[in-house]
Ligand SMILES: NC(=O)C1=CN([C@@H]2O[C@H](COP(=O)(O)OP(=O)(O)OC[C@H]3O[C@@H](n4cnc5c(N)ncnc54)[C@H](O)[C@@H]3O)[C@@H](O)[C@H]2O)C=CC1
C-alpha cells in the first residue's frame with residue numbers, strides 16, 4: 001500500500017495528535033478493523049492526583065501528578081516518570097502510548113504507561129523532591145506493582161527518585177519489592193548498564209542507520225540536543241566510535257566546536273557544575289535553536305518533544321536524525337523530512353534501549369540474580385540491532401518511512417496479541 005501523508009493537524013503542536021496521526025497511517029496500512037483500532041487508541045486507565053507537600057519554608061504546595069496506562073495487552077504496563085513544569089495529561093497520554101509501541105518494537109513483554117508531575121525539580125531541594133516522590137508513590141499504590149505497572153526514570157528523575165519510590169512502596173507492602181520499579185541504584189537491585197542503556201541504544205541505532213547510508217562513523221559529524229542521561233551518553237558513545245560531536249546543548253544553551261567537543265571532559269564539567277553546561281569554555285555558545293540546523297551528518301534530539309517542527313524543518317541539514325527523546329519531531333514535520341530524503345530513526349525504536357535494560361533489571365529482580373555488564377550489553381545490543389533490521393525491512397516492504405514502519409511493526413504485534421486474547 002502507498003504511504004499516506006499525515007492529515008493536517010491544528011496550529012499548535014500536540015504530542016498526542018502527533019502520535020495519533022502516525023497511528024492512523026499505520027492502522028490504514030495494516031487494514032486494522034474498527035474494533036481493534038478503537039481499543040488500541042484508547043488508554044486503559046488515566047489517573048490524576050493532587051499531591052500536597054510541605055516545602056522547606058513551611059508552606060504547603062499542591063502538585064498535580066499523572067499516571068496513564070495506555071495498554072497492558074502485551075504484559076504489565078511499563079514507563080518512566082517525568083518531573084517537568086510542562087507535564088500535562090495530553091503529553092503523558094502520548095508518552096504512555098509511545099511506551100506501548102516501543103515495547104512491541106523491541107519485542108519485550110510489556111504494555112505501555114507513563115507518569116509525570118508538573119513541577120520544576122531544578123528549583124526544589126532534595127528534601128522537597130523526596131516528599132513529592134513519596135506522596136506520588138503513595139497515591140499510586142493501587143496502580144503500581146511488579147505485575148501491574150512498573151515505573152522507571154524519565155526526564156527530571158533518576159536512580160535517586162526510583163529508590164524513594166521502591167522504599168515507599170515496600171513499606172506499604174511490608175516486604176522489600178525491588179521489582180516494582182527499574183532504574184534503581186545498583187545496591188537496591190538496579191541493573192548494570194541501565195544508566196547507559198538508552199544512550200547505548202541510540203548509538204547502536206545510529207551506527208545501524210549509518211551503515212545503510214554508507215556514512216563512515218570516523219568521518220561523520222553530529223550534533224546532540226540535551227545533555228542529560230540520554231544526550232550525554234549518546235554523545236559519549238558515538239564520540240568513542242569516532243564520530244565528531246560538533247555541538248551539544250542543554251537548558252542553558254548550545255555549545256559549538258568545529259573541531260569536535262571532548263565529551264568526557266564536557267560530562268565532567270557538567271557533573272562539577274550543578275548538572276549543567278552553563279559557562280562551558282571549550283566551545284562557542286550559539287543560539288540554542290541553531291544546534292538543530294547545523295551542517296552535520298547526524299542529529300540526535302535528546303531533550304523533549306516538538307523541537308523539529310514546521311518552524312525549522314526546512315533548515316535541517318543532517319542526513320540522519322536519531323531520536324533519543326520521545327516525540328522530538330512533530331507529525332507535520334514528518335512530510336518535509338521525507339521529502340528531503342532524511343532518514344529519521346524514530347523514538348519508539350532509537351530510544352528503546354532504556355526500557356530493554358529495564359526489562360533485564362526486572363527479570364534479574366524476579367530471579368534474585370545479577371547479570372554481568374557484558375551479558376546486559378550483548379543482549380541489549382542484539383535486541384536493538386534486530387529491531388532496527390525488522391523496522392528497516394518493513395520500511396522497504398511497504399515503501400514507507402522508518403517511523404511509519406516502526407508503528408506498523410508495533411501495532412501489528414499488539415493487535416494480533418489482542419485478537420488472540422479475544423478481547424476483555
Ligand atoms: N532516561 C531514559 O532512560 C529515557 C529517556 N527518554 C527520553 O529522552 C529525553 C531526555 O530524557 P533524559 O535524558 O532522561 O532527561 P534528563 O532530565 O536526564 O535530561 C534532559 C536534558 O535536556 C535538557 N533540556 C531540557 N530542555 C531543553 C531545551 N529546551 N533545549 C535543550 N536542552 C534541553 C536538560 O538541560 C537536560 O540536559 C526525554 O524525551 C525522555 O522521555 C527516552 C527513553 C528512555
Ligand SMILES: O=C(O)CCC(=O)C(=O)O
Pocket residue numbers: 078079080081099102150151152153154182183326351352354355356358
Ligand atoms: O525504562 C523504562 O521502563 C521506561 C523508560 C522510558 O520512560 C522511555 O523509554 O520513554
